[in-house]
Amino acid sequence: MILKQKGTYDIFGDEAKKRQYINEILDAICQKYNYSKIETPVFESSELFHRSVGETTDMVQKETYDFKDRGDRNLTLRPEGTASIVRWFIENKLYGNLSDPVKVYYNMKMYRYERPQSGRNREFSQWGIELFGSDSELADAEIISLSYNAYRLMGLDNICVKLNTLGDTESRENYKKALKDYLKPYINELCEDCQERFEKNPLRILDCKVDCDNDILKNIPKISDFLNETSLTRFNKLKELLDLMDIKYIVDDKLVRGLDYYTHMVYEIVLDDSYALGGGGRYNNLVESLGGPSVPAVGFAMGYDRTMAMLEDKNINIPINNDIDVYLLSVSSDEKETSAYLAQNLRLNGFIVETDLLDRSLKSQFKSVDRFNSKFLIVLNDDDLAKNEVVIKDNKTKEEEKININDIIDYLDMHI
RNA sequence: GCGGAAUUGGUGAAGUGGUUAACACGCCGGAUUGUGGCUCCGGUAUGCGUGGGUUCGAUUCCCACAUUUCGCCCCA
Numbered sequence: 001m002i003l004k005q006k007g008t009y010d011i012f013g014d015e016a017k018k019r020q021y022i023n024e025i026l027d028a029i030c031q032k033y034n035y036s037k038i039e040t041p042v043f044e045s046s047e048l049f050h051r052s053v054g055e056t057t058d059m060v061q062k063e064t065y066d067f068k069d070r071g072d073r074n075l076t077l078r079p080e081g082t083a084s085i086v087r088w089f090i091e092n093k094l095y096g097n098l099s100d101p102v103k104v105y106y107n108m109k110m111y112r113y114e115r116p117q118s119g120r121n122r123e124f125s126q127w128g129i130e131l132f133g134s135d136s137e138l139a140d141a142e143i144i145s146l147s148y149n150a151y152r153l154m155g156l157d158n159i160c161v162k163l164n165t166l167g168d169t170e171s172r173e174n175y176k177k178a179l180k181d182y183l184k185p186y187i188n189e190l191c192e193d194c195q196e197r198f199e200k201n202p203l204r205i206l207d208c209k210v211d212c213d214n215d216i217l218k219n220i221p222k223i224s225d226f227l228n229e230t231s232l233t234r235f236n237k238l239k240e241l242l243d244l245m246d247i248k249y250i251v252d253d254k255l256v257r258g259l260d261y262y263t264h265m266v267y268e269i270v271l272d273d274s275y276a277l278g279g280g281g282r283y284n285n286l287v288e289s290l291g292g293p294s295v296p297a298v299g300f301a302m303g304y305d306r307t308m309a310m311l312e313d314k315n316i317n318i319p320i321n322n323d324i325d326v327y328l329l330s331v332s333s334d335e336k337e338t339s340a341y342l343a344q345n346l347r348l349n350g351f352i353v354e355t356d357l358l359d360r361s362l363k364s365q366f367k368s369v370d371r372f373n374s375k376f377l378i379v380l381n382d383d384d385l386a387k388n389e390v391v392i393k394d395n396k397t398k399e400e401e402k403i404n405i406n407d408i409i410d411y412l413d414m415h416i
Numbered sequence: 417g418c419g420g421a422a423u424u425g426g427u428g429a430a431g432u433g434g435u436u437a438a439c440a441c442g443c444c445g446g447a448u449u450g451u452g453g454c455u456c457c458g459g460u461a462u463g464c465g466u467g468g469g470u471u472c473g474a475u476u477c478c479c480a481c482a483u484u485u486c487g488c489c490c491c492a
Binding site: 004006062080112259277278304368379381391 | 417418443444445446451452453482483484485486487488489490491492
């Protein structure tokens, strides 16, 4: 037997319906904020992700699905959405007309070679939003607002924004320098990973799980002390906006996030104060570093599957309707042709119809009626059909009557 | 990449080193029911994750691998 690959999953039945319902909520809210939907290819040039996500990140170093195609091209299954969207933005020269910001959202499969565990798979979905062409904290606030409200509309109430700023390039470089100066004497006391991060990406030491209880990290310099005037004012303005919009947030000055491309505002949306359901931030240098002009941008990505899992966990009701309108029963195989014809006719008139495709006994067909929870059932038998009649029965009230075959649609319209 | 737990039919599962792998649900057929939902009868795994090994003999013991699941790293 051939099985599905590790860390992949099939979506079908109620799960598929739930996702469809959630997708409709997400589509609807994006429409309200006037974001248009985008889909990008599953695979891209490897270089795209290596350059955007960051060569030194774990995601690129050990989690990407890299392969060569038959033309010897180096390709990678996308591990996240932003890089592809930025590539699209540059490739289509959308920077040429930014009289209004470009706002898009996506809902796509992503791929990372990881060990599967709760809320994490190798193939997984992210819903994300991106905004190009505004450097204003108003754009930051809009992105946060959209993502925050998306969760609330799905029914997740106990959420909160964890917020931080990495400042502009100048502030961040000053901070990095201060960090390294501070950590240098202690470097041998840090964990192995952090010793490596010290050179490559010192900010990442801040959210190291191994060293978090370490006294060295408790007295570590704070980014907030290194923000220059402009970085500080825009961060304060953003917080004012969030207050105004009644968005719950807490500032966490250890929040730096895993990808290299962030500048200024970064945030996560957490459930029950700790479980991260998504994250995002501003990335003002990414468009330029991928070969476009300097265009400010900000975005967010939601871990779709873990969000679905949380909806399940919190027993949040997602309406699923599997009921059908009519089941056509045939007393014997003689009525099957009429059944097929009638089923098509009813379906074309908008009804959800099932028939027996297995030529089973009448009793079995009745059992199917119950399994499908059909609102009505119609019994076809030759004697009645000779007079153009059928028996139609309301499966709830158990009332039945004999009607003309041409009156079925009218009858159903009146009763459903 | 590292660690823990699990792996018996369509489903939930019981079970033992040795003839036909319990039970329940489901499903199919039949009896009865004015055309079902109750009841009764019958049927429903050539098989106990895969591959090795130990043994006269393994689903049951050992090893490896795979998959599932929960953690770590990481990410969201």
